[in-house]
Amino acid sequence: MVDYEENVNLSKLCTIRIGGTAKKIYFPKSVDDIVQLVKISQDSGKKIVPLGIGSNTVFKDGVLDHLFVSTSQLKRYEIEEHKEHIIIKAEAGVSFKTLTNIVKKYNLEGFEKLSGIPASVGGAVAMNAGAYGAEIFDIIEQVEWVDKNGMIIVSSREEIEYGYRYTQFQREGFIYRADIKLKKSSRNIPDIIKELLKERNKKQPLDLPTSGSTFKNPDGISAGYLLEKAGLKGYKVGDVGFSEKHANFAVNYGQGRYSQLKKLLETAEKLVGEYFGIKLEKEIRIVE
């Protein structure tokens, strides 16, 4: 039997701190546990909702009865050292903080631009997280995942469908583990990471609960620019608003509710549509 908790406050499981209560959340400790949960999902007809650290996720208010599955008990990793590179075989719940420590210790290149993203490996792979022109799929060798029939599949990067903040795993599939290949570097990687983190801190509202970029950047233009030009930087609905520091970051000023966030997003989509004829696409993942 896979460990679970009942009546869990979902606002504690996402970085914007918005959401109601999950009837039940499971905590698998192995790939076999994930297979078991996929089978429970098939039998019960309940949608399986994988949860990383919730930094790109928002939950509806009220009671939610999906099959929530947290990866917080899947934090093992192995390091395979080769002459010129290293492969990190990381379970879905391994955090980017842990990866950053490994990268600094072995002085590896390829991950430095991603190091400040608050992510679990599973969430980052599902979202194809990226920053400063780099994305996680640049360094992925293969992904081990469980499909909707409970089959364990190992797919190489070439076999996986992915694009800008998109992968096939957003439609289907539970990521169990990813192999990440990083080159041993002659540059000073810890110093480079330090500088990149400083830059990130300057631009992002890291002092308030947020779920990061709300909308994807449309082709060739930033969503933040469009939102700012549409007058939405600093715009609030109740306790939820677009940050004064970064117009594409929705923030929670205290007692934010999902209904307020929904209204904020609808207003943004409407205004940007009217002003620029551009349809914004959400980057955040909403669980209703």
Ligand SMILES: Cc1cc2nc3c(=O)[nH]c(=O)nc-3n(C[C@H](O)[C@H](O)[C@H](O)COP(=O)(O)OP(=O)(O)OC[C@H]3O[C@@H](n4cnc5c(N)ncnc54)[C@H](O)[C@@H]3O)c2cc1C
């Ligand atoms: C302050 C801040 C800064 C950010 N900066 C960036 C940035 O620079 N670049 C960027 O790309 N993003 C950024 N984000 C967004 C977010 O950090 C990334 O999308 C991150 O990859 C999400 O990881 P997570 O573990 O929190 O995923 P979650 O939010 O928990 O999940 C995200 C999605 O992935 C799915 N998922 C999670 N785990 C699995 C799994 N094991 N198998 C299948 N699906 C899974 C979830 O169901 C959900 O749909 C930022 C967010 C914040 C709050």
